[in-house]
Amino acid sequence: MPADQLAPPERIPRGYAAALGVTSVAVAVGAGHLAAALVAPAASPPLAVAAAAVRLAPLPVVEFATSTFGTADKLVLFVGVAVVLVAVAALAGLASRRRPLPAVAVVVALGVVAGAAAWTAPSFAQLDVVPALAATIVGVMAVRWLHRGLLPVPVEPSDPSPADADPGTVTRRGVLHGSAALGLVGAAAVVAGGAGQLLGRGVGDSRADVTRLLAAARVAPAPPVPPGADLTAFGAPSVITSNADFYRIDTALRVPALSATDWTLRIHGMVDRELTLSFADLLARPLVERTLTLTCVSNEVGGDLVSTARFVGVDLRDVLRDAGVRDGADQLLSTSVDGWTAGTPTAVVLEPDRGALLAVGMNGEALPREHGFPVRMVVPGLYGFVSATKWVTDLELTTFAARDAYWVQRGWAQQAPIKTQSRIDRPRAFGSVPAGPVLLAGTAWAQHTGVERVEVRADDGPWQTAELATEVNLDTWRMWRAELDLGPGRHVLQCRATDRSGATQPEQRTAPVPDGAAGWHSVVVTVS
Incomplete structure (x- = not known):
């Protein structure tokens, strides 16, 4: 052919x-x-x-x-x-x-x-x-x-x-x-x-079992939220953030599915006695409830990557003391089940009044999967990337010179205490409000130091001291409210906080990298 x-x-x-x-x-x-x-x-x-x-x-x-x-x-x-x-x-x-x-x-x-x-x-x-x-x-x-x-x-x-x-x-x-x-x-x-x-979803029954165990366990409760601490009626967020609304920032693209019965924690490195704890071992220790605010280092000025919950867990300091921390071990390197690591200053965790936890419960139930079930670390006063390891399975006492944690390898700081911050929650940015006395409400935090004062102003005018809500404790955020007389037109509102050490938020804005954002929060509103 x-x-x-x-x-x-x-x-x-x-x-x-x-x-x-x-x-x-x-x-x-x-x-x-x-x-x-x-x-x-x-x-x-x-x-x-x-x-x-x-x-x-x-x-x-x-x-x-x-x-x-x-x-x-x-x-x-x-x-x-x-x-x-x-x-x-x-x-x-x-x-x-x-x-x-x-x-x-x-x-x-x-x-x-x-x-x-x-x-x-x-x-x-x-x-x-x-x-x-x-x-x-x-x-x-x-x-x-x-x-x-x-x-x-x-x-x-x-x-x-x-x-x-x-x-x-x-x-x-x-x-x-x-x-x-x-x-x-x-x-x-x-x-x-x-x-x-x-x-991959086989942990629902395990969470339910842990919730029941916590309900029946003897837990030293956190003091109740005092009267006058919650200003939600004025536009501030609730003091306690629900589990569903609690911010989540981590590197886990699929939430680990660990059951409590399969979980173990190894404590090793520069210690006198290596320990391996099961979940039952953990619950056999004294349990305590603490109301704590957690903050993400990636939170921009005025951002919402900050939340507060009632955590139930075991005092981490006591666990480390049982292992016997050796001199020179300045870093507690915690590792998640997926290999993520965080480096926490050992001296901070061992402070008698720091209140660091191996947390197992959150707001009256077992930790949600996405927040670290069955066990996570919580260290008040430090940004999460150096302290708040979820799904934690390994604690190694080592040195900062010997090991770099996950985010430190990527250019973030080794030491990251939470910076004093404040935020305007009401009125919303680019919103409209009627002329006359305008109500402002918001949030401030200076974990483990405490908020001493919040000030507000409009259009670069004089600062006015806001009314602070009742303090829950030094490790939780604090609400505030204020009134400003504003005439018709466009206005720029600002706030700043001063902590108990006397340090006031700096005006200059800085990016979150490498150790957290700084600067005054401002919103633009139209008064009509």
Whole structure:
């Protein structure tokens, strides 16, 4: 047959080819997620890659994401990863219209990337490569099977198609056959991914058990919130933040699923006696409740990454004293189950009145999963990145010279006491208020030092002293309110706080890096 009369090579139609790539990668991700749920939850391919992206991202990028998206930063990251993955998968499918090799190569490359991301994670274990391997095998099988099923079906007399149809024409039977193949693989992707997600949620019963244990346990209660401490009626936030509203900032892209019965804490390093505590061992110790404010170092001036809760736990100082801290151990390096680390000054934790906790309860129930269940650290007066390790499983007494914690390696400070701050909560920025006496209300905090005074002013005018709410304790935020007489027009309102040491917030704004933001908070309002 002359060359110009040869039938053109069979090719998958473009739409089906793009769907082949996306569906194959989707079922690979689902298989990897399911395998991870069975053997290594943190090594799920999308989670491992996203976590690696966070580890490798330049500090300005990480800080921009946190300050811009706040607690939605993880969702934004996952959406970004998903968009890139879909685009790459679709292009791989389009490159595989004649042969499956390009899509196979892309699936293998994605598997290698996922495996490398898991391999380089701080908490790597040998089983962590299994999810990437499972994803790669399933993805390659899906590409090859779909490619065979999506190639155009030759025209047959029974097909209601023109007699002279081109051999590459998609017939009705071809459409049905290809759609069925894609639907089958797509359904497999959904089932595998959903099963993996469900298997990772197996801590609900454990949390309920811990909540019941805490309800029956003898706990030294925190003093009640005194009358006059809550100014919610004037626009300030509630003194106690609900668990649902408590801010969450951490590097865990998938919340660890630890049961209390499986949890242990190792205390080692520069100690006289290495200890390993079970959850039952922890609850056998004296339990105490403390009302404490936690603050994220990424909180911008006027930001909302600060919350207060009633935490129940064991005094961390007592635990360390039982282990016997050796001279020279100036850093308590705490490690989460996912490998994240924080370095806390040992001297601060050992202060008799510091009140550092290994917390197991929060606002009358077991710690929520996203806030560290079953056990987390809480150290009043220090930003969370140097003190508030969630899902804590390891405490090592060491030195700052010997070990750098997670965020210190990325340019943040070793020492990070919380800076005195204040915030205007009412009126809201860019809001409108009627002329005359305008009510201002807000929050101030100077943990472990205490707020002495809050002042407000309008349009660079004279400072006026605000009325402070009753203090709960030195380690919680304090509400305030004030009135300013404002005429019609646009006004700039400012506030500043002074702590019990006599230090007043500086006017100059500084970014959160490396040890927390500073500056006066201001809002612009329109008076009419």
